[in-house]
Amino acid sequence: MDVTENAFLMNCWYVAAWDHELHDGKILARTLLNKPVVLFRGESGNYVALDDRCCHRAAPLSMGRLEGDCIRCMYHGLKFDDSGTCVEIPGQDRIPPTFTVYSYPIEERNHLIWIWMGNPALADTDLILDYPPLGDPNWRGLPGYLHYAANYLLIVDNLSDIGHLAFVHTNTLGGSEEYAYVSKPNLVEREPWGFRLERWHRDADAPPYHQKVISDRTAKVDRRNATEVHAPGIFLMETMFSPAGSGDESLEGGARQYRNSQYMTPETASSTHFFWNYMHNFDLDNPNIAVSLRDSLIEAFHEDKALIEAQQTKLENDPSFRLRVLGADEGLTHVRQILQKRIDAERAAINDESVGSRSAG
Amino acid sequence: MDVTENAFLMNCWYVAAWDHELHDGKILARTLLNKPVVLFRGESGNYVALDDRCCHRAAPLSMGRLEGDCIRCMYHGLKFDDSGTCVEIPGQDRIPPTFTVYSYPIEERNHLIWIWMGNPALADTDLILDYPPLGDPNWRGLPGYLHYAANYLLIVDNLSDIGHLAFVHTNTLGGSEEYAYVSKPNLVEREPWGFRLERWHRDADAPPYHQKVISDRTAKVDRRNATEVHAPGIFLMETMFSPAGSGDESLEGGARQYRNSQYMTPETASSTHFFWNYMHNFDLDNPNIAVSLRDSLIEAFHEDKALIEAQQTKLENDPSFRLRVLGADEGLTHVRQILQKRIDAERAAINDESVGSRSAG
Amino acid sequence: MDVTENAFLMNCWYVAAWDHELHDGKILARTLLNKPVVLFRGESGNYVALDDRCCHRAAPLSMGRLEGDCIRCMYHGLKFDDSGTCVEIPGQDRIPPTFTVYSYPIEERNHLIWIWMGNPALADTDLILDYPPLGDPNWRGLPGYLHYAANYLLIVDNLSDIGHLAFVHTNTLGGSEEYAYVSKPNLVEREPWGFRLERWHRDADAPPYHQKVISDRTAKVDRRNATEVHAPGIFLMETMFSPAGSGDESLEGGARQYRNSQYMTPETASSTHFFWNYMHNFDLDNPNIAVSLRDSLIEAFHEDKALIEAQQTKLENDPSFRLRVLGADEGLTHVRQILQKRIDAERAAINDESVGSRSAG
Numbered sequence A, B, C: 001m002d003v004t005e006n007a008f009l010m011n012c013w014y015v016a017a018w019d020h021e022l023h024d025g026k027i028l029a030r031t032l033l034n035k036p037v038v039l040f041r042g043e044s045g046n047y048v049a050l051d052d053r054c055c056h057r058a059a060p061l062s063m064g065r066l067e068g069d070c071i072r073c074m075y076h077g078l079k080f081d082d083s084g085t086c087v088e089i090p091g092q093d094r095i096p097p098t099f100t101v102y103s104y105p106i107e108e109r110n111h112l113i114w115i116w117m118g119n120p121a122l123a124d125t126d127l128i129l130d131y132p133p134l135g136d137p138n139w140r141g142l143p144g145y146l147h148y149a150a151n152y153l154l155i156v157d158n159l160s161d162i163g164h165l166a167f168v169h170t171n172t173l174g175g176s177e178e179y180a181y182v183s184k185p186n187l188v189e190r191e192p193w194g195f196r197l198e199r200w201h202r203d204a205d206a207p208p209y210h211q212k213v214i215s216d217r218t219a220k221v222d223r224r225n226a227t228e229v230h231a232p233g234i235f236l237m238e239t240m241f242s243p244a245g246s247g248d249e250s251l252e253g254g255a256r257q258y259r260n261s262q263y264m265t266p267e268t269a270s271s272t273h274f275f276w277n278y279m280h281n282f283d284l285d286n287p288n289i290a291v292s293l294r295d296s297l298i299e300a301f302h303e304d305k306a307l308i309e310a311q312q313t314k315l316e317n318d319p320s321f322r323l324r325v326l327g328a329d330e331g332l333t334h335v336r337q338i339l340q341k342r343i344d345a346e347r348a349a350i351n352d353e354s355v356g357s358r359s360a361g
Helices: A018-026 A152-160 A163-166 A170-174 A178-182 A287-317 A327-352 B019-025 B152-160 B162-168 B172-173 B179-180 B289-318 B327-352 C021-024 C150-159 C161-167 C168-175 C178-183 C287-315 C329-353
Strands: A015-016 A030-033 A035-041 A048-051 A065-066 A070-072 A087-088 A106-109 A112-116 A144-146 A187-191 A194-204 A219-230 A232-242 A254-267 A270-280 B011-016 B030-034 B037-041 B046-049 B065-067 B071-072 B086-088 B106-109 B110-114 B143-150 B187-191 B192-204 B221-230 B234-243 B254-269 B269-279 C015-018 C029-031 C035-042 C047-051 C065-067 C070-072 C084-088 C106-109 C110-115 C144-148 C186-191 C192-202 C221-230 C234-243 C256-266 C271-279
Touching: A015 A018, A015 A030, A015 A254, A015 A270, A018 A112, A030 A254, A035 A112, A048 A106, A144 A287, A152 A219, A152 A254, A152 A270, A152 A327, A152 B143, A152 C178, A163 A170, A163 A178, A163 A287, A170 A287, A178 A194, A187 A327, A194 A327, A219 A327, A254 B065, B011 B019, B011 B030, B011 B037, B011 B254, B011 B269, B019 B037, B019 B110, B030 B254, B046 B106, B143 B289, B152 B254, B152 B269, B152 B289, B152 B327, B162 B172, B162 B179, B162 B289, B172 B289, B179 B192, B187 B327, B192 B327, B221 B327, B269 B289, C015 C021, C015 C029, C015 C035, C015 C144, C015 C256, C015 C271, C021 C035, C021 C110, C021 C287, C029 C256, C035 C110, C047 C106, C070 C271, C144 C287, C150 C221, C150 C256, C150 C271, C150 C287, C150 C329, C161 C168, C161 C178, C161 C287, C168 C287, C178 C192, C186 C329, C192 C329, C221 C329, C271 C287
Parallel strands: none
Antiparallel strands: A015 A112, A030 A035, A035 A048, A065 A070, A106 A112, A144 A270, A187 A194, A194 A219, A219 A232, A232 A254, A254 A270, B011 B110, B030 B037, B037 B046, B065 B071, B106 B110, B143 B269, B187 B192, B192 B221, B221 B234, B234 B254, B254 B269, C015 C110, C029 C035, C035 C047, C065 C070, C106 C110, C144 C271, C186 C192, C192 C221, C221 C234, C234 C256, C256 C271
């Protein structure tokens, strides 16, 4: 699968926004999978996602005005309800039935706003991969957003081999280059939806981002990272630091835990919306912990971003370049394979029957 | 007619500049209908428009030097007269007859510099749509220029339905959203060259731009807008404000008049030169009136510009998007239709006979 | 040969850098003939030029770390030696033999770093056009670099007719427009590799750049420029100023000499790396001379750059534009012809036998 190719899995839920991006009547314009979308929360509390082009002359509805659960285009005043139906045309009594804008299925789960860009008949909300810690008061964190000038799969690749912590994030998330050489070999379990990976790194200094939020910064720790990568672009991770030698199974006696979820939603073939929250479950009364973690993660993501955007440039400049595979790429290779199969199947289904396929925009 | 398409009507006069842009020996480089043009006024007073590329190595003549009615390329010193003929090559006695640059028909009328980009054999100056108020001392105004990153037809569309005053220009030219709902339905008269439109809005507050230049700002007014749209891109408007209820035909008793002309000249398929002058015929000794009107118009045009450039982006990003038509679009639809016919006819004529068609640059 | 065309002569040495750009462990990323290259000097003193993309995931090696004569990719830690062979993969014992990056032939000569982008079997270092004054203590100068947003041939054209000094560089290198009209006609000798040109300009004021570094600024001088242009993009020039009337052959009695070499290396079809050194052989103990000359040349090259980049834009915007030829273009026409023949021959050879042709990247 070429990252310069413009092919997305359509029939799945993608994260479109954090809920706080739509608070207080905010109107958010965001391109998702190459489609311009306007997102807002109506007065009734419903989330709404419409094609961000007035059906009349393509003016952006996101430059319009919220009115109850409706949005009014501020060019010629056409008003659309949350289903995308035009309900008013100033100066004209008759509203032609073709005056509609596409309305995307949209659903909130634990502060994330999910959108379905594919065939709406298949938009089953049970397919949303909810991440309970995001809504659990025992876990605290600050939601983050970054924009990447790179195809989303390059970020998925990045997260699929956390061995890159050793070199990219030595001074932030990693702590030492040793992590790449001596940490316990990954346990990778392939799944139909992606893969699980577990990685232990024992008897080492705590990495800088963790040192900043604990009191005893010099004690050696055992570190466990347990990750899941779900195609097309979701990364979930449990991280544990326990006193060195305290045993694999023991989460008692001073272990520190983190829960982390990251979401890569294609904006275009060459740019990505990146959402994340890195949460902790200790010292919950100290708000500085979440702030420190957020800042550490932003610092680290910028280390990734520089490399990933450089990769994107290299690949765009020479589409003939072929990426090569290492042993550590077992997971990412599997993700790309199952993703390609799903995309192929989706396309075959669309070719078989045009019935039920959406025709937005 | 797709605004992403690069098709212009060639055989007609377009505004290339205001005369003040060529005062005092200024050399103006301006792309018109995708062609680079250098414009200047020779010592004799003649206006000159040449292909802005030296025929030798394509260096811009606009980086050159005015010498009498000639311009000298400041790369290797070739000198061209106002017909585009090379009259000197430093260091070489013989001037090859092929050493010419294309010279465009150009004509001044009431401070506007008109250019003919098509077949020069057809460049009849009687075809110039002169607007006498621009040269009439009873009308005062300040000539303006704006650059739009949008196809010129999106601006023509904008001006063809002045109902947009209600929403886009509520706080500048419009005055209220009521304008879109209750003003007297348009009278649209289709013409072979475009259309005329008349629109009354009665017993309303004066709009902000008008309030700023009159003394009694609270009195209700009747407003008449009478516009003409000429294909491909000229907009003329008479505006009158009379005391509310003073009668349709009465321009006496305190009526205030404006005359306004606007010219949309394609720079490229996705950008436009926009010239205008919004004139008044009252308080002529007060220069602040013209300044206030110019500033109000600039403010309002930037309201349009934000929307129109956003439309352009939407249409470029998805050429499959089809604009839809409302009742109020009767005029603009007519303009696009007659324009398409003229473009088609022009192309058919070029295909029929290559004789007489220009072969510039 | 169209400057918008992306065709380069491959089998020849190009200047990639000045040696000082690689001092002190600097890692230089530079695109050459559309290829991303990383350049560095290993601990042993060897110069190294590798494909600037890790063979694993295309991360730039130029964002990596120098280790001896090796470079380590700082994404996943792969280490490559100066032949481009991967010698370490952290966390993996076996190194697949396909894990290599292309290593370009590279050679230093008198402070210039030369690279061979074509078939490495043909990379004979005897083909390097060494310029001895660059390494001669009797000639002093400061090496310079400029980036041009233009095809390299437009710069070669510029240098091929030094008549442009009269108009472009009147106030820097030229001194008067007279230079274009009255200087002795060029003597042009065509060679298989390019051409030689000699041009005398007698009994004239010294040009500004020369006046700045001599004491008697008002004396009339005879000026001799003797240039060589070597395809594809090397310019060498001897310049002499002698007291007016002192005779063509006399370099005695107050003559001042300069030696100048300039190198145009394509970055892409529309951008160029430009290297130069303008050297003098008088007042060698005064370092201000070299500084003054360097500054004068930078000023003059920016005069060229404005014109040349404008040409590039004109030609890109209208690929149908055809450059025309003057008498003074005899040299540049010859260079373009022999260059085209060499490029054609190279392509024919590649088509005849794929054996020996490189397959980098």
